[in-house]
Amino acid sequence: MMNNYINRNIDSTKLIFFGLFFCFVQSFAQNKHQLVDKELKLLLSKEWMQGASVSFKVTSIKNKNFDYDYQSNISLTPASITKLFSTANALDKLGSNYRYETKISYSGSYQNGVLDGNLIIHGSGDPTLRLAQLDSAIAASLPDLKKITGKIVADATLYGKQTTPYKWVWEDLGNYYGAGVNSLNIDDNIYNIYLNTGNTGEKAEIVSITPKTPYLTVEADVLSGEQGTGDNSFIFSSPYSNSHIIRGTLPPNRKNFKVKGGVTDPDYHAIYMLRTTLVERGVSIGEGCIEVIYHKSKLTDLHELTSVKSIPISKIIDKTNKKSINLYAEALAKTVTIKEKNSILPDSVSKSVIDFVSSLGGSSKGIFLEDGSGLSPFGAFSASHMVDFLIGIKEKDYFEDFEKSLAKTGQSGTLKYFCRYNGAKGKILGKSGSMRRVRSYAGYIKTNNDVLVFTIIINNFSCNHKTLRKALEPLMEELSK
Known part of the structure; x- marks a missing residue:
């Protein structure tokens, strides 16, 4: 009897303990909800938020006792957090260890240091390929190369002239972040313009362009702006155009101010630069002996020479998400679609990503994608879409590689300057757009006793980005407690 009495007491104690613990957890969640609500309402009350649209959702995935929602099903323009979708899709479809391989071959014959034929570079769509890699591979395979009687040929048959998503806007196309993905890409498809600026209102002068590309014409129609206004310049061009014009404003009274441009014909640019490098190394090649080929029927009598392999996909997505590189995101999206559908049309690329996102358990209704990077202003999805995706991806065996690609607040990547000086520093893994x-943020928040998944997307605010970023920090700090 005594033992039964003791057991009943122990059971009662357990029930009381768990009851109190449940009440504490519920009270904590309610209190946190109120504090988060207070911070969000403070943000929404700002004058510069009048007319703005917000989609916000945060939910607990460890204790599952906290959830906050504000218009989370409203689809808004998300910008670069779109890259989280496309990089995860690449991990899923290609695998963490997938590497691009750029093959090099030749036609004709080779003897006594003379290549009596063409040297062909077969574009694989590798967005990370470097000119130095190609040069080193050729030098290692043909150490005594002295002359090429034919041409340097770019095999651009993989993508043809389908390079730039249809819904990218004109002001982006000539800039480094608007460089399209070609079969053959070199050094991130970037060139640099150096300019001298004068007093406010005066036109800037181009000092030099690197690398030297005589085939490219760049006109300066850019003015010196007010002191402290920064770089507000844009380079205007279009795919396959060799005429660029830079407009907008630059900081006043600066020497050799660098503006990064985007190469608009990467296949041609790559072999132009390769020919220049080989000639500088002492190889005799005729002036203008370069050619881009878009049809496989023109590639005959080929002899395999060597190849250049990229870093693994896991490392490419690390660079893609931490540095928000549009070129890499678009390349990954295209590579997946080529494998899945044998197509690189924008609609095929978008469908591949959307199908993948919905396969993780979320709904695809209300997701509108026009590219793999988020550069198009016509893309849209909601905070709920992204939160569902971030929850679903945690169950995948490649999640560790995906998680490593995320930036950390106050420390790295696109979150380096976000929450540097408050309690959320180091507690949020994610990406900004x-x-x-x-302005958008998405990712995971590690609190003292929980893990939260969150997304916030804000459109049409009227302040500058720094002001909005600072105004969001108290909300993030409250969530991280």
Whole structure:
């Protein structure tokens, strides 16, 4: 009897303990909800948020006792957090260890240091390929190369001239972040313009362009702006155009101010630069002996020479998400679609990503994608779409590689300057997105006793990005407690 009495007491104690613990957890969640609500309402009350649209959701995935929602099903322009979708899709479809391989071959014959034929570079769509890698591979395979009687040929048959998503806007196309993905890409498809600027209102002068590309014409129609206004310049061009014009404003009274441009014909640019490098190394090649081929029927009498392999996909997505490189995101999206559908049309690329996102358990209704990077202002999805995705991806065996690609607040990547000086520093893993009148954040928050998944997308605010970023920090700090 005594033992039964003791057991009943122990059971009662357990029930009381768990009851109190449940009440504490519920009270904590309610209190946190109120504090988060207070911070969000403070943000929404700002004058510069009048007319703005917000989609916000945060939910607990460890204790499952906290959830906050504000218009989370509203689809808004998300900008670069779109890259989280496309990089995860690449991990899923290609595998963490997938590497691009750029093959090099020749036609004709080779003897006594003379290549009596063409040297062909077969574009694989590798967005990370470097000119130095190609040069080293050729030098290692043909150490005594002295002359090429034919041409340096770019095999551009993989993508043809389908390079730039249809819904990218004109002001982006000539800039480094708007460089399209070609079969053959070199050094991130970037060139640099160096300019001298004068007093406010005066036109800037181009001092030099690197690398030297005589085939490219760049006109300076850019003015010196007000002191402290920064770089507000844009380079205008279009795919396959060799005419670029830079407009907008630059900081006043600066020497050799660098503006990064985007190469608009990467296949041609790559072999132009390769020919230049080989000639500088002492190889005789005729002037203008370069050619881009878009049809496989023109590639005959080939002899395999060597190849250049990229870093693994896991490392490419690390660079893609931490540095928010549009070129890499678009390349990954295209590579997946080529494998899945044998197509690189924008609609095929978008469908591949959307199908993948919905396969993780979320809904695809209300997701509108026009590219793999988020550069198009016509893309849209909601905070709920992204939160569902971030929850679903945690169950995948490649999640560790995906998680490593995320930036950390106050420390790395696109979150390096976000929450540097408050309690959320180091507690949030995620990615930011920004374009004109668009700011977004998505990722995971490690609190003292929980893990939260969150997404916030804000459109059409009227302040500058720094002001909005600072105004969001108290909300993030409250969530991280």
